[in-house]
Amino acid sequence: MIKVTLNINDFDRTLLVEPDENLLYTLRERLLLTGTKKGCDQASCGTCTVLMDKKPILSCITPTLRCEGKSIHTIESVAKNGKLHPIQDQLVKHGGLQCGFCTPGFVMTSIEFLEENKNPTESEIKEALSGNLCRCTGYKKIIEAVKAASEDMK
Amino acid sequence: MSVKSYLKPQSVTDALIMAKTHANYLYFAGGTDIQVYLKQQLIKPDHIIDLSDIGELQNIASNDENISIGSMTTLDAISKNNSIYKDFPLIVEAAQSIGTPVIRKTATVGGNILVNNRCNFYNQSFGWRQAIGSCLRDVGDLCQVTKTSGKCFSRNVSDLAAALFCLDAKVIISNQNEGLELSIVDLYNQDGIDFHKHLDHDGILTKIILPIDAGSTWFKKLRIRNTLDFSSLTIAAKVYDNRNFRIGLNGVSMSPVLITGNLDMIDLEGIKSLARKSCKTVDNDMMPLKYRREMIDVYLDQWWVSIQK
Ligand SMILES: Cc1cc2nc3c(=O)[nH]c(=O)nc-3n(C[C@H](O)[C@H](O)[C@H](O)COP(=O)(O)OP(=O)(O)OC[C@H]3O[C@@H](n4cnc5c(N)ncnc54)[C@H](O)[C@@H]3O)c2cc1C
Ligand code: SF4
Ligand code: FES
Ligand code: FES
Numbered sequence: 001m002i003k004v005t006l007n008i009n010d011f012d013r014t015l016l017v018e019p020d021e022n023l024l025y026t027l028r029e030r031l032l033l034t035g036t037k038k039g040c041d042q043a044s045c046g047t048c049t050v051l052m053d054k055k056p057i058l059s060c061i062t063p064t065l066r067c068e069g070k071s072i073h074t075i076e077s078v079a080k081n082g083k084l085h086p087i088q089d090q091l092v093k094h095g096g097l098q099c100g101f102c103t104p105g106f107v108m109t110s111i112e113f114l115e116e117n118k119n120p121t122e123s124e125i126k127e128a129l130s131g132n133l134c135r136c137t138g139y140k141k142i143i144e145a146v147k148a149a150s151e152d153m154k
Numbered sequence: 155m156s157v158k159s160y161l162k163p164q165s166v167t168d169a170l171i172m173a174k175t176h177a178n179y180l181y182f183a184g185g186t187d188i189q190v191y192l193k194q195q196l197i198k199p200d201h202i203i204d205l206s207d208i209g210e211l212q213n214i215a216s217n218d219e220n221i222s223i224g225s226m227t228t229l230d231a232i233s234k235n236n237s238i239y240k241d242f243p244l245i246v247e248a249a250q251s252i253g254t255p256v257i258r259k260t261a262t263v264g265g266n267i268l269v270n271n272r273c274n275f276y277n278q279s280f281g282w283r284q285a286i287g288s289c290l291r292d293v294g295d296l297c298q299v300t301k302t303s304g305k306c307f308s309r310n311v312s313d314l315a316a317a318l319f320c321l322d323a324k325v326i327i328s329n330q331n332e333g334l335e336l337s338i339v340d341l342y343n344q345d346g347i348d349f350h351k352h353l354d355h356d357g358i359l360t361k362i363i364l365p366i367d368a369g370s371t372w373f374k375k376l377r378i379r380n381t382l383d384f385s386s387l388t389i390a391a392k393v394y395d396n397r398n399f400r401i402g403l404n405g406v407s408m409s410p411v412l413i414t415g416n417l418d419m420i421d422l423e424g425i426k427s428l429a430r431k432s433c434k435t436v437d438n439d440m441m442p443l444k445y446r447r448e449m450i451d452v453y454l455d456q457w458w459v460s461i462q463k
Contacts, residue, residue: 055259063204
């Protein structure tokens, strides 16, 4: 095993990992940060999305050893001092989640998208979230929630 | 665990030394293609050589004659580059058709050009493959499509390759010898197992050179969903001011297919017949074979209408 120091949610964590270990495994199984979900485990559903240096990545296909020296943020870092992020808040208000399994992925993808695009159209939101699958909501309420969050974040 | 080491070279020279000293290695770019092969145990490398720290592979440079793109540039970065957007809208269109917006922030140009060929009977979990008795490209001895032992017909699916074929792009390869500069067309083999050429001696694709040349371009991609899915058929085309044309087709044969000519010398039916002859399309995709073959004609009809305007 290899010793690695990772900056996760603004804390340095030193741990031992396998050479071919992926970040999703490290987060969930070694650091017990189980907010990041394992869906397809092959880059096809978006539920494992986290931020690396503020950009969304799929943690199921990101080697943990590639993350050394980068800053990783997971869903656990999004609500601050008990206050939900506007995207989380609007997802709740709009009923943009049912089982909630896909929600961490949608939130992490949307955070970077709304930082880059302050005034998104509906079709831009659809395109940005097109790698995130939800089996419950039918997407409409998620898209509305992200639009509403963009207003809150202005 | 099968992988013994994860190596992070800081230069192409470093990477080549690592390749020479580590048998059964794998070059790893964005990993958005190859990770699934690792997970499905389709490949079992002993060492991973991660190219992502090599700064020299991430440059985009332009002059009056051409643009050069480092192979580790992400698909997202090329879509946002002003020079590429201005001179090569076709590249932007092709890049934006790949995967999803999040995948494109990790996926690289080089990885897309060298994306592994796909087949419905091969790109499956270990258990699935075992249940059908595997195939020629894996550990079996029969192709599950043709039921013969002769040849593998897995499909090349690189959308960028179709676009780069019609832009007459060149690629630069560094290897243990002097390296190579060649037309992108020469990078591919019409072979479903041994689908890339000129990457021996630990070859690393380092740069793609695009000549700046006026002309009108066209791009269309067929897939089940407009996101996430790989191509069932991609056609990119360019018509130059002297009415020469280059058409790149992909997703329908073991390598991308190039058709060239002059619009004053050949008509649409002639082009369609060339496409039919050049594509070795078999029934190994989610979309039915008959439909994919028909769609080649439909897309060529649409392109033809677009250039009459
Ligand atoms: C859900 C999903 C959808 C996708 N959709 C598409 C699609 O629509 N179209 C498409 O074409 N692809 C698609 N892909 C595949 C893949 O994401 C892209 O092809 C991507 O561009 C590959 O780039 P990469 O940097 O991730 O390559 P990697 O996975 O890192 O590498 C791909 C191959 O190229 C080799 N390689 C990479 N760079 C070099 C280099 N510089 N020198 C030598 N060898 C190298 C690697 O060893 C490997 O064999 C999809 C993947 C997923 C998971
Ligand atoms: S075309 Fe035949 S040999 Fe090739 S991957 Fe598919 S089933 Fe296997
Ligand atoms: S678990 Fe990573 S994309 Fe599905
Ligand atoms: S809320 Fe259940 S998968 Fe999206």
